[in-house]
Amino acid sequence: MKAVLHKAASRGHANHGWLDTHHTFSFANYYDPARVHFGTLRVLNDDWIAGGGGFGRHPHDNMEIVTIVLEGELEHKDSMGHTMVIRPDEVQVMSAGTGIFHSEYNSKPDIPVQLLQIWVFPEKKNIKPRYDQKFFDPASRANKWQFLVSPDDQGALRVSQQARFSRITLDESATAAYSLHASDQGAYVFVIDGQVDIEGYALEKRDGLGLSEVSSFTLKAGKKSEILVIEVPMN
DSSP states (O other): OEEEEEOGGGSEEEEOSSEEEEESSOBTTBOOTTOSOBTTEEEEEEEEEOTTOEEEEEEEOSOEEEEEEEESOEEEEETTSOEEEEOTTEEEEEEOTTOEEEEEEOOOSSOOEEEEEEEEOOSSSSOOOEEEEEEOOGGGGBTSOEEEEESSOTTSEEOSSSOEEEEEEEOTTOEEEEEOSSTTEEEEEEEEEEEEEETTEEEETTOEEEEESOSEEEEEEEEEEEEEEEEEEOO
16 A cells, blocks of 8 residues: 655645635646656645636636635626535536636525645547536435545446545544555545544544555544545546
């Protein structure tokens, strides 16, 4: 088993006033040659957007973009004609493909938005752009895996890569095993909140652990915890 531990405080950080953001991997003005990507996982940004703030219209192409809102509401508009609001427990998947423009705003003046935005390299380039969004009941991830994103699993949002996003809420002292889907896959574990032990590694809120060359691993919660696992091809 290979493992890489990223403590929360070691992430890149920028505070623009309206945006307070932490970067697990190199992004914008933060660059660390040892932290450019984990397999096909390219970006894991932990964003706080103040009321009335947001990202103006900007382009993307050839990237699978997953947005998970933790608190508040995020308004999305894109060149495919979508005007949507993403709320807590909702997940958005956008295949940028041949190219799209979009904007993201916090339209609530007094309520901040907290979100995770995650980019994964696509399996094929220059596909037709695609958008999808879905609510995932938090009761359905109590001490069991809830599949958010997958190339093929029913009930999950489809992504154009052999990538799978799974979320779980573990009660104190509860355990959960995770099995990878192929030998060339790795898993990046991100602790949204709580305290978790994974194969001898102690993780706390916003810590991340990348595991590869492993078929399965077990999590044990030191206290009630919320965990996201991002399984991706390593090549």
